[in-house]
Amino acid sequence: MLALTFPSLRRAEGIVPWDPQRLWRWASRGTTSFEASAAAEFILALAGADFLGSDLASLTRLLCAFSTWSDGDRAAFFAWARAPWWPGRPAAQLTARQE
16 A cells, blocks of 8 residues: 555554545644655545645645655655556556547
């Protein structure tokens, strides 16, 4: 599971079993580090959580996350970025050219 490759999310609520609302509450409660909140937001965005807000705001937080993520969190992101996938979408859809 991608979320568990982020060291800052290994103890997050809502990962196992998967519960996006619970993960969002965990990440938003104010006692979670920015690093963990940003990692959770990235995972939720991939999962298609529609309660995150605008794409621009999510992108801005992702860029800010790089300044606080540990080497392990950045490595987890880069591993995903080398072979990106989204839950529920066949790999063929991700690599097909849009004409």
